[in-house]
Amino acid sequence: MAGISLRKVRKSFGAVTVVHDIDLEIADKEFIILVGPSGCGKSTTLRMIAGLEEVTSGDLIIGDTIVNDVPSKDRDIAMVFQNYALYPHMTVYKNMAFGLELRRSPREVIDKKVHEAAEILDIEHLLNRRPKALSGGQRQRVALGRAMVRSPAVFLLDEPLSNLDAKLRSAMRSQITKLHRRLDATFIYVTHDQVEAMTMADRIVVMNDGCIQQVDTPQMLYDNPVNMFVAGFIGAPQMNFLDVTIRKANGAAVAEFAGQPLPLPAKLGERIAGEYEGRTCVLGLRPENFHERTPADVDPALTAPMPVDVELAEPMGPEVHLNAMLGGHAIVAKVSPRCRATHGDRLTLTADLTAAHLFDKQTEQALVA
């Protein structure tokens, strides 16, 4: 069993606290991803779990044991670093076998484990080569293999794909996901790339300023962000935020934007009707909630026409990202590749408000239905 619990874990460097009393439960064999902008404390949290940083206060529990004072080597974990940290003078085989040799594992066991890991990672042909000859992706697989041969209960991966090009990163993403299924171990993965987080994780931990913002499955995070930070961080391009005023029209709450009433889903309207009436809130609309024309599967009563001034059209292949101005707000809309709008064009997009999010302007917390 290798469930991990962080209870009120804090990390300070002198007077500066970089991780603020975080609580987190990681289930055994779970693939959990810590995501957040640079400096949010995700790597520090990982390094505390690894035993590379001391915990200032709180309890770090692996299995049933508090491991605050347990040395890294005794925690039954393996870590894969962003820069791979391979020994340049050793062959791939020796790099992978090194940890086991330090533990004085029998030669046959080392050989078997190295070859097994190499086979899984498809690097058997590299075993007698030195890292110098390997590409980034191959080095990354060696680093993974080095972690694998130790058969740890927990794998810690600190931005392992950051140094790879986009194509290789995509390939390695799926390889790591398959590896997790195959190894049946707990994976804790740190990244600032939300695409990695969304595609690989069982659950995502979104961090900012040393605090956990939200912990949930990727889809739940996307659909139900608890605050503006999570809403803005998860999703690419990020969610559009519009300042709106809550009004009542025909007995239902509407969000007034630039003098135009925008209908809100009934449940959301009921939740905010009394408390927020007349107050300014932030309306969150994802880029895919803007359309050139109303889709057939959307209730027309929950749509609103929005005239926008196109500033830039970015063709992405399957879609076009329109960077436009809407009532003084810069927005991004994902429209179909057939859209021929260019800089300076004015067109009217249909906003689908069924998936609209509302946030308190002051607290930035979501106003959940």
Place this chain on the structure above:
Amino acid sequence: MNWAYNFYFREGPGIPKDAPKPQGLRLLAAVLGREWWELLKLNLLFIAFSLPVITLPAAWYATVSISVTMIEDRNVYLLRDFRDAFCSRLAVSTLVGLLFGASGTLGFLAVRTYAEAAKTNLLFVAPLTIAVTVSALLLLLNAHLFVALTKGAGRPLADIFMASAIGVIARPLPGLAALFIVALLWLAHILFYPASVFLPVLVNFSLGALVTSFAVLKGVQIGLSYLDSVRKHGTIRRPKT
């Protein structure tokens, strides 16, 4: 210091999985390029293990064993594998070494005697030629024997001898070429002495072992597989050991 960092940590070109394996001299060059540092260390190990003189054949066997591992692109833990090879075939390789030493000495004496005699009587050119040829074949057989000892682990000594002999007959030219290169290495040491004083310390033994192993490996494999094949079909009697 960036160059040093880049030298070690710069991303390489990568090695395609399906890249064709180099053959022939390209393979030898690839092994040399990959293992040059290990070869230097291997040379020192050979010298260290040969110091008691009587252990010279076993040290040579260990050097050849490591060379074969390098040629076959398998991982080498130099000290550990050398020590293991040295100990595992200490007796057999010493016996082979002594046999070769004795026969080699006889061959050398024969060549020298007939060469002296040929100066005064041309009739002695015939036995001189035979003595030179037999000595060269003995040298070649010896080169095959040590590789056969490595590749034929667990086989009776008679099989090793037979496979080596078959190898000598099947592919004598690569072996002779390798011996020629080894001779050149030593000639370079002699000619350029004292500038070449470190040549034997650094590369002569390990490079010699690598080159000869590379040249005779295929012949030994042919010999061993021939023995296996004919034995499997019952057309040859198993030699008594």
